[in-house]
Amino acid sequence: MKLRRALSVSAATAALLPVAVAAAPATQAAPAADIPTCYDLDTAYGQYHNNTFVGRAFGIPKSLALGTRWTTYTATLTNASTKELKSFELSAKLGSYVYNEGERDLGPYGDLQYWDTAQSAWKTLRQADGTARGTIPGPKTLKPRESVHVQLRFRVGEDLPMDQNYDAFTGITGTFVDRYRNMDCTATGDASGGFSPHKG
Numbered sequence: 001m002k003l004r005r006a007l008s009v010s011a012a013t014a015a016l017l018p019v020a021v022a023a024a025p026a027t028q029a030a031p032a033a034d035i036p037t038c039y040d041l042d043t044a045y046g047q048y049h050n051n052t053f054v055g056r057a058f059g060i061p062k063s064l065a066l067g068t069r070w071t072t073y074t075a076t077l078t079n080a081s082t083k084e085l086k087s088f089e090l091s092a093k094l095g096s097y098v099y100n101e102g103e104r105d106l107g108p109y110g111d112l113q114y115w116d117t118a119q120s121a122w123k124t125l126r127q128a129d130g131t132a133r134g135t136i137p138g139p140k141t142l143k144p145r146e147s148v149h150v151q152l153r154f155r156v157g158e159d160l161p162m163d164q165n166y167d168a169f170t171g172i173t174g175t176f177v178d179r180y181r182n183m184d185c186t187a188t189g190d191a192s193g194g195f196s197p198h199k200g
Helices: 011-015
Strands: 053-058 063-065 071-079 086-097 110-116 121-124 132-136 147-156 167-180 183-198
Touching: 053 167, 071 167, 071 183, 086 110, 086 147, 110 132, 147 167
Parallel strands: 053 183, 063 183
Antiparallel strands: 053 071, 071 147, 086 132, 086 167, 110 121, 110 147, 167 183
16 A cells, blocks of 8 residues: 555644544444445546544554564544544554565554453454454444544564565554545545564
């Protein structure tokens, strides 16, 4: 993924937005797979601008030692728009940007967990291909000025080959269905941070 869409705001801007904890149902339906992204609908005559979210992540170090020790952090997404977000879905990921052929993703060498407040337990996120990412239970809609807060923890194993540089990251992504050019489309916002892995 060559494009980074992580959102950042100044502390002054973030302070203007009240933080409200959104309720998190256990299950939710994902946006329809056949709905295009709003960026796919861009043309030479206009561009989709997504200023919906304010994203903040706290506790992600700039440098991370490989090993079994967990690093815990908190990520928050706030709906900074005046519209209620529909078909909202929350996910988290751990990985690295792959710029050139032959480079590897850090994701399969790491572990990512989120704190399930309903069950008071850490839950592991792992996809079938081995990458450390997945969907987190959350609200189906997000009202203006409403926020979601997630506590996560991650680690990267000592088996990560250090024969390349890793532009690594971890964080959460909010996805919702928007309306653009008279069509339904999906838009996203991130609350994430980057780090560099190193041998302990």
